Amino acid sequence: MNYLTLNNGVRIPQLGYGVWKVRNEEATTAVSQALDSGYRLIDTAMIYRNEVGVGEAIANSNIPREDLFITTKVWNSDQGYENTLRAFDESLERLGLDYVDLYLIHWPTPKFDTYIDTYKALEKLYKEGRTKAIGVCNFEIDHLQRIFDECEIKPAVNQIESHPYLQQKELKQFCKEHGIYVEAYSPLMNGIKVIEDSVIQDLAEKYGKTPAQVILRWHIQEDVVVIPKTVTPSRMVENLDVFDFELSAEDMARIAELDRGERHNANPNEFHNR
Numbered sequence: 001m002n003y004l005t006l007n008n009g010v011r012i013p014q015l016g017y018g019v020w021k022v023r024n025e026e027a028t029t030a031v032s033q034a035l036d037s038g039y040r041l042i043d044t045a046m047i048y049r050n051e052v053g054v055g056e057a058i059a060n061s062n063i064p065r066e067d068l069f070i071t072t073k074v075w076n077s078d079q080g081y082e083n084t085l086r087a088f089d090e091s092l093e094r095l096g097l098d099y100v101d102l103y104l105i106h107w108p109t110p111k112f113d114t115y116i117d118t119y120k121a122l123e124k125l126y127k128e129g130r131t132k133a134i135g136v137c138n139f140e141i142d143h144l145q146r147i148f149d150e151c152e153i154k155p156a157v158n159q160i161e162s163h164p165y166l167q168q169k170e171l172k173q174f175c176k177e178h179g180i181y182v183e184a185y186s187p188l189m190n191g192i193k194v195i196e197d198s199v200i201q202d203l204a205e206k207y208g209k210t211p212a213q214v215i216l217r218w219h220i221q222e223d224v225v226v227i228p229k230t231v232t233p234s235r236m237v238e239n240l241d242v243f244d245f246e247l248s249a250e251d252m253a254r255i256a257e258l259d260r261g262e263r264h265n266a267n268p269n270e271f272h273n274r
Helices: 024-037 051-061 081-095 115-127 141-150 169-177 198-207 211-221 233-240 249-256
Strands: 003-005 011-013 041-043 069-074 102-105 134-137 157-161 181-185
Touching: 024 041, 024 051, 024 233, 041 051, 051 069, 051 081, 069 081, 081 115, 102 115, 102 157, 115 134, 115 141, 134 141, 141 169, 157 169, 169 181, 198 211, 198 249, 211 233, 211 249
Parallel strands: 041 069, 069 102, 102 134, 134 157, 157 181
Antiparallel strands: 003 011
16 A cells, blocks of 8 residues: 655555445445455545444454544535534544544535635644544635635645546646645546546556556556545455556556546536535
C-alpha cells in the first residue's frame, strides 16, 4: 500500500474501499472482506445509511484502530454549526468509534450557503481531536476559496468525482497548489463506459492488467487518493493489485487525452438535495 501525508501530517492510504450504495445489511460482510483483503481506508457517509454495518465490521476485525483510516461525512440536511456537531456525534455512535480519521462536508449546496458554518464546526471537532483531519467533497475552486478566506484550517482532502472522462485538471491543480489532496470517487465512472474505452483496453493488454487496474494506476500516479467500490471479493483483491507496475509518461498522456468533462454524478453547483 502507498501512503500519502496530508497537510497536517496525518498519513492516509492512497487506495481505499468506498461503500456508497452498499446496503447496511450487506456492509458488515463487504467491509469485513475488504479489510481481510488488505484495505485499511474505509469511506462511508451518513446518507449511505450503512455506518452501523461498517462499524460492526471494524469491531469484528481485530485490526488495531490506529491501523485503520475511517472517513464519514455530514449530509446536506445536517449542515450548520450546531447541526453538524450533533450529526457528528450520531455518526460516531453508529460507527461505534471514539474518533474518525477524516470528516468531510458531503456537498457545498451553495443555494443554502451553510458550508462555512458547517466547516467551522469541523474545525472545532478537529481541535478537540475527535477527527484526525477535516475536508470537503464536491467543492469547486470558488467554494474552496471561501474556506480559505473565512476559516482557519485548510481542508486536508477534497473528494470529487474523477475518472478518465472527467479529469478535473484545473481543480486538481488548484488543490495541489494549496496542499489539498484530491480523493476520487466513482474512479471507474460507472464501471462500464470508461473501462470499455479503446485506449484503456489497449493499455490493459500492453501491461497485462485489467482495464480497471489501468485506471486505478492512473489515479495513483496522479497522486490522487482513490476509493473504488465493489462487493465482489475477487474484484476487491484485483483493485488492490496496482502497485507492481507503472504507466509510462506516454501512456499517462494518452489517458489525459480522454478527458471530455463528462459527469456521472451531480454538478456541485446545482445539487441541493436535502
